[in-house]
Amino acid sequence: MTPTPEDDINPPASYPDVLADVAEATSLREGREGVAGIVRAVASEGPLALRDLARLVRMPLPVVSAVRRELETRGLFERGQGVGLTPTGRDFAAEKLGLALKPVDPRETATPRPRRMLARQADDAGDGLDPLLVPLLPAMEAHVADGPAVDVTLDQAPCTAETALRRALAMHRAGALAGRRILLIGDDDSLSVAIGLVAQAVDARPRRLTVLELDPGRIAHLERGAGRHGIVFEPVAHDLRDPLPAALVGRFDVLATDPPYTLDGMGLFVSRGIEALEAGPGLKLFLSFADLAPDDRLDLQQRLGELGLAILCMRPSFNHYGGASILGSAGQFIELETTSRTRPATTGERFDTPIYTGEVRPRERSYRCTECGLATPVGTGERFATIEALKAAGCPRCSGQVFARQRGGRPLRP
Template sequence: MADGLDAAMVTPAPSSHSPDSTLTARIAEATALREGPEGVAQVLRIVFRDGPLPLRDLARQARLPLPVAGAVRRELENAALFERGGGVRLTEAGRAFCAETLGLEGSAQPRPVAPVAAGPDLPEALHAVLGAMEEQVTAGPPVDVTLDQAPCTPETALRRALAMHEAGAVEGRHIAIMGDDDSMSVAIPLVARALGIGGPRRITVFELDPSRCRQLREAAERIGAPVEIVPQDLRDPLPAGFHGGFDVLETDPPYTLPGMALFLRRGLEALRRETGLPVFLSYGDLAPGDQLACLRELAALGLAASRIRPSFNRYAGASILGSTGQLLELRTTDEVPDAVEAERFAAPIYTGEVRPKLRRYRCQNCGTAVVVGHGESFATIERLKAAGCPACGETRFRREGLVRR
């Protein structure tokens, strides 16, 4: 793994003298901005990163109608955060607001960033940190297929973090990650370093696997990133102290609709109650009917898709996904349900539980047949081999096929 991050990577908490953090809410209300305070903050982020900009370019990047973008600009000018001169630009007060309230770092000049590639190739800007990401993935604990673990490739993790940055979801953010088989808590700080930008103020990972928790915690210490690891079975409600404290959600959940919905519900518990907050969901590429069911589930959770990238993710050995999967960029709406799960979610969420497959293996020494799968003594062939044949202790087995019950 690479040496510790530059000092700029660990963003200090806002000082007590930070500019008024309710300003974005007041401007959103004054302009009747449907995207809410997050939409105003996104306009500021774009101008900080790429300004000065013509208004039409700002509107295009912010995905706002031109008159709406103009209204937001006027309110930010009235607040002395924007000024005109060769395009929309930040004032000194605007730069201070972006630094202290939004947690952005660096100059407010355009910074060329290689676009996220459509295929598996890694943008050149991220080559410098690929080795560190490869070491992180290689050093990971054994995969537990009963938990639908199928880590993405190092390149995918970096490209996904870059996509988050391009959506304004990295600098100065409070990011919640529901399950982190993909080591996104490592990829996000590494991408921030590669691009020379400020990192998140806070990354909190909710992870069930103790071995994965330990590895992620050690990685965070090694690279000097502001990451906290919370051991958590997401079938249980989040601890009360983690409700409503985050403004970005990232997850690569189990490959079932119940599992996906549960991970997103837990993530929504963690997010602030605000329209327009970014949510990044990685999920399998689906047939049209299954994709429709997926989008219906997202709509029921009050999440709107702003961008869908088929086959964006690459996975090593994830045959259940065909080794690829989509990245869905979502935004919260005012229809996110208010209810918080108060009890443990008892229904099946993992593939082996929802669509169980039982396989018969035969011991190559004594011929004893052993059925492997969910609900059996051995959930996987790996666990059977580790324990040995129940009759003779042999560790070599021959697969005979599926068992129908």
């Protein structure tokens, strides 16, 4: 693992009070995170016409106007040919929000940024790879190819290299990379590496990037990738069925997870993630889950609503997985926001309800050894939970390692 700076390990617990003060002064329902989003938009895209700023942050024009006035009063914004940052505002954005700002170009401050420049904020969820990602793809593909064997008992089904990069870019365009404190819960998709590559390409490095992962093989894989590309991240070996480590509670402002393919598994991972987030509305969560039938999709939305999360955007079949037949090799990517009613469902206690597909819907299969013909059952509760485990151990009778799936009928015997 690349050494993590102290500021990344122990970031400030919350944004400076000026954000909360402005949110209170304007009765902003989005809270301090809403004010921070406006500052971020101006820092990355300004100077901006007020109407373009309102469209970019998805808030009504009068609301954004009121926030702008308050930030002007505090010396962070200035009004010339559009809404821009003052020198004090630039210092604030760099020091308090962790943004890497480019030097001021007098030609850009003279006129507001044209609307066409804002088009890159739109999400590219269609076919094809964004040109920004094309030069990153070979490195990401090489990293994915170096990954360990998949552990199906943990519902592992790594997404493609292209999908990981597209997720990271979508997060960046949602304002969820630069200067952010990001927690990834489970990372067999290597999203941490994709975030590192994209953040370097667009100069939008997170303040902190932490990964909770149960599989030691996956952690070692992520560390190798981070080391190759100079990516700073903090791996934490942890089973999400156990309570969240106290040192992580309330320390992040972005969450991303691709949880087990059960509603209970999803609910647990997202609930633990909510514990790790600061309190307050407007914080970003990114959830990858299977494409679902309408009734199942409604159940998913109900679970998310019970956690107090608001769905901002759902992208069906955005994610593509290599060989994940249980998902149909595709899944949805959901962008959510916290609200004033967001609460975790489980805190400070062990979660013993089954969360993995093999536990919830156990399937027993039988595999015949091609050497001696012995049929061995494989599945949850059996001596071998997966065919991979059976192959690694060898046939119980002859130690053979080649097996054929037994499909119906009586098991074949020599």
